[in-house]
Amino acid sequence: MVDLSVKIGSLRLKNPVLTASGTFGYGRDYDEYLDIAQLGGIVTKTITLNPREGNPMPRIAETPAGMLNSIGLSNVGADRYLSDKLPALKNVDTVVIANVAGDTIEEYGEIVSRIQDQSRIDGIEINVSCPNVKQGGLAFGTNPDITAEVVRISRLETEKPLIVKLTPNVTDITEIALAAQESGADAVSCMNTLVGMGIDISTRKPLLHHILGGLSGPSIKPVALAKAYQIVQVLDIPVIGIGGIMTWEDAVEFLLAGVTAVQVGTLSFVDPYGSIAIIEGLRLYCQKNGISKVENLIGGMIQS
Amino acid sequence: MVDLSVKIGSLRLKNPVLTASGTFGYGRDYDEYLDIAQLGGIVTKTITLNPREGNPMPRIAETPAGMLNSIGLSNVGADRYLSDKLPALKNVDTVVIANVAGDTIEEYGEIVSRIQDQSRIDGIEINVSCPNVKQGGLAFGTNPDITAEVVRISRLETEKPLIVKLTPNVTDITEIALAAQESGADAVSCMNTLVGMGIDISTRKPLLHHILGGLSGPSIKPVALAKAYQIVQVLDIPVIGIGGIMTWEDAVEFLLAGVTAVQVGTLSFVDPYGSIAIIEGLRLYCQKNGISKVENLIGGMIQS
Amino acid sequence: MIHICEITEQHSITNNIYRMRLKAPMIASSAKPGQFIHIKVRTGIDPLLRRPFSIHRIDPGNEEIILLYRKAGRGTSILSQMSPGDSLDLMGPLGQGFDLQTSFDHAIIVAGGMGSAPVFFLIDELLKAKKKITLLWGVRAGEEIFNENEIRKQGIELKVATEDASKGHCGFVTDLLSEYLSKNITKNTYSGFVCGPECMIHEVQKIVESVDFRWQASLEARMACGVGVCLGCAVLIRERGFQMVCKDGPVFDLREVQFNG
Amino acid sequence: MIHICEITEQHSITNNIYRMRLKAPMIASSAKPGQFIHIKVRTGIDPLLRRPFSIHRIDPGNEEIILLYRKAGRGTSILSQMSPGDSLDLMGPLGQGFDLQTSFDHAIIVAGGMGSAPVFFLIDELLKAKKKITLLWGVRAGEEIFNENEIRKQGIELKVATEDASKGHCGFVTDLLSEYLSKNITKNTYSGFVCGPECMIHEVQKIVESVDFRWQASLEARMACGVGVCLGCAVLIRERGFQMVCKDGPVFDLREVQFNG
């Protein structure tokens, strides 16, 4: 028997595979395709204090080995999240992480405070990749001081495990990751999407209504792995790897680079069962290679 | 007859397609596969004052729709560049751009001064993606002040068209591009490779000896297009688009986003004739669509 | 549900329109007209996303579904190169089909281009329910019209418009609709159905503004998940806000769709 | 040169070793043993890069070249699914082959695993030049040994080593070499050739340190361009510094190769 469990701060996950925010709805949308209790955990779609309609269409496009999205944080808002979405996860034996965002630093504190007493929420992931109007539209997470402030204010509101989801669109991600750690984050997840765009040459229109969007999928895997590896070198808290994970081999790659768990995003769109297939693949890989605990893989890269 | 020519500062290119530095040797390596006089221009491999052996193996690896490299600026050095490589391009009717780099700000000035009186060199591209030891190994081009200083010192040495090749691994590329423009650059090229990595899970070793390397190829196209578009919005000088261009459609996409010319890199490895195929494709596309000058495409994206 | 289905037949109808049969017992026995399937045209990462296709027809006896598709880009050209015996990974049936429960006697169907794909399944069901049918069918070139005899033999009133004047009315299918409405419709025992490109559907919306029976439209949008998760395929529906074409549609009440511009 | 070549034959030799024939007149007429071709296994971006394969043999009469390859990953498994009639885009012949101009009577060849691929072309040329040949061939399992009778009939001395003891010596081909050298070699009318995985070649380098005839080794390295441009496939060669496996090799003087560690 292989022990697949891992620990993110005080959270024990039955295995290191979670589904990423925005790619698994509020947790029950893929019930027809998989048993969510088999997952290490679910990160729900980013919620904000008030509901949001999201951006005009088109919102998605395909790119070489990837996709662009500019959904615009369309979500049901905190009230409906608490009244409709969370209760639907009541008796599910897996970890539920609520992902939250705000328009201002204060709003991060408010949304955390609004949901933090829910026993069904096992951890809170802070999405700092939203545009900060005060900073000229650059994401909160591109500035270490602002990131620190967002984390600090959220930390004041909750004792639940607090995970900061980093944006990769920065010069030095270790600086931001350290700021998150020093302000009280229990873990960081790395990474959100890269900024990208595309143009339909037949109509001459941008592929996305908002022109710029977020790139995800296998094309970004090498970048995600590099960022995760870089922050693993400087942090003491656990890192969750995200970006382009499609197979159990990809998951092993991230674990060897030093992350404690992974999230899969775009994969679910292509193969709703893909996250479970990764878990099965990990188990088999460990069995075959005599690895009794998946934790033993973490950081196991051999430097040549 | 379609007019494919474009202007980069005082440089007139017969068409907007150049081959990117490091992917076309010193200009004559692909002679068996194409007639280089048909190219808009050639950017030669980055040269430094002294020859460099480059990094230990492995230096390259394949990734989803892309590749990683850490060649380590292996090059013949300024002397052999001038004595062997440049003369071989003597009677070729195309634009030759020398790409240069240094270990210190001063070295940039020295290498520019060393080559700038060569009539065969039509322009100089400054590679600011090399690690700056004084800045803790971050590339020169990640800091606007250092970029400005590199450009200023190079500008003092030459009146040749000066192109600054930007690194994408920054929070705000417009800031760096503006610094380059204000310090006297005649154009910028965008972009160099993204930082990425990979691990061979069977050996547990990193795919590259140096662990981190540069990601190129179709996977980075959406990022390259976004960066190019962003700097086109703020600059007055021309922008050359680079990153993942594989087809004439990709080239049109970049032109519509506002670049004046493009460079193709990884494509040449996959299809040495690819650059010429792009030029032919562009010509045909213009003909079919009644576009008399390719310049009319530049910035032609229609915002919805 | 995800199904691995064998291709049992593949034919080209024109230069770039293909008809494909797939062994898919579960879908053949449960699908409704207007629903679609979501296909991974090949394993691996290129192309990455699935491609949505309406169910063109079902052949329950053979446990088969039939697709009708146009070679439009990378995904469909890979599809077009596949052969009987090859397998496809598909999800479905997805989405809400046409609502045929409302009371009406006479279906008036407007189909444009590949919008004809779902229309044949719709017609098969309408015939079972003994409805009168008028089909207004617009295409670029006459060669894209197929099954003409079968259609007429079934007692369906068929009017064709071609953009290149090679068959029927020269012009748009919306011309046929305007003409039809101006002549025929008096009472509201009709029900309207429209499938085709967005601009055509938008045009139909304007034309039928004043007629007082129900119109259902089948919309298209770029899709990632196909099941309402990614929120990528939104369409603005009056009073309901953004709805997902994949999950809440692809069939919507025509009058409630808010097109951009 | 880039060639679009038709596959004329494809057979599996074992579970995952394949032999492929390609119509390639220019290559068949000009290639030298030790050279390789660089294949785009399919159009598009996945996989992105070409894959290098030694020329296993040529059949000039039929204007064909023959490859021998192991299904190792994505690219080779796509190759293994191709059929006669399909076409491949390939560059070649590339690199410097073996130098057969040096004077020697007796070739001693060490082949490990897929290193046997270029060896057959080499043997064909050595036979034409009327050289004596000793082939030491190491594989994991006996089933990977093929053409055994043909080889012996040609008067070649063949010794086999298998790791699973299913044929010949149980162990490594380097054991065979040590033994062979300890018994046979007295004068320097020999010339040595070695093809196989890096660790084996490295081992051979150590073993032949004290013998005083020339050894040539065919190396492998991950490649992008295949023609010396990307500088990706460097190998450290004594006195010459970094050389490119694709352009300066893949054949190098064994004694001059500097392996890591």
Ligand SMILES: Cc1cc2nc3c(=O)[nH]c(=O)nc-3n(C[C@H](O)[C@H](O)[C@H](O)COP(=O)(O)OP(=O)(O)OC[C@H]3O[C@@H](n4cnc5c(N)ncnc54)[C@H](O)[C@@H]3O)c2cc1C
């Ligand atoms: C509900 C629904 C039903 C459809 N039914 C049919 C049908 O029965 N027959 C048929 O021929 N076509 C149908 N389409 C359109 C079909 O999905 C596209 O033609 C197909 O996705 C094109 O893929 P490609 O790879 O060949 O083109 P590419 O242009 O290479 O595709 C690039 C991306 O754009 C998307 N895309 C391109 N065209 C369309 C389009 N018209 N609608 C939505 N997304 C698009 C693709 O899915 C892909 O993500 C339907 C679309 C939807 C949404």
Ligand SMILES: Cc1cc2nc3c(=O)[nH]c(=O)nc-3n(C[C@H](O)[C@H](O)[C@H](O)COP(=O)(O)OP(=O)(O)OC[C@H]3O[C@@H](n4cnc5c(N)ncnc54)[C@H](O)[C@@H]3O)c2cc1C
């Ligand atoms: C000069 C030369 C000659 C060769 N001749 C033969 C031959 O005749 N028969 C044969 O079976 N194999 C040969 N190889 C090895 C062959 O190139 C690889 O097995 C093949 O590239 C694997 O591709 P893949 O997509 O199946 O594997 P993947 O592991 O999916 O490939 C991923 C990447 O690694 C590279 N790679 C993987 N394995 C090797 C390897 N052993 N050497 C170099 N690059 C590798 C691939 O080219 C690709 O870029 C040769 C290699 C070289 C350099």
Ligand SMILES: Cc1cc2nc3c(=O)[nH]c(=O)nc-3n(C[C@H](O)[C@H](O)[C@H](O)COP(=O)(O)O)c2cc1C
């Ligand atoms: C359609 C879509 C919607 C997303 N929405 C969110 C979101 O609401 N909040 C968030 O933190 N990340 C969101 N993401 C980012 C993913 O959680 C993930 O970080 C990213 O897609 C990279 O992982 P992948 O390559 O596995 O998809 C979204 C991604 C996609 C593709």
Ligand SMILES: Cc1cc2nc3c(=O)[nH]c(=O)nc-3n(C[C@H](O)[C@H](O)[C@H](O)COP(=O)(O)O)c2cc1C
């Ligand atoms: C193998 C390799 C070597 C490169 N060497 C250089 C170099 O010496 N100098 C430089 O400025 N850029 C170098 N580049 C970056 C390319 O010029 C180009 O900016 C990058 O590859 C993105 O373009 P592409 O996606 O078309 O390859 C190199 C790229 C590759 C793949």
Ligand code: FES
């Ligand atoms: S395609 Fe994902 S919500 Fe419709």
Ligand code: FES
């Ligand atoms: S593969 Fe590019 S130099 Fe050898």
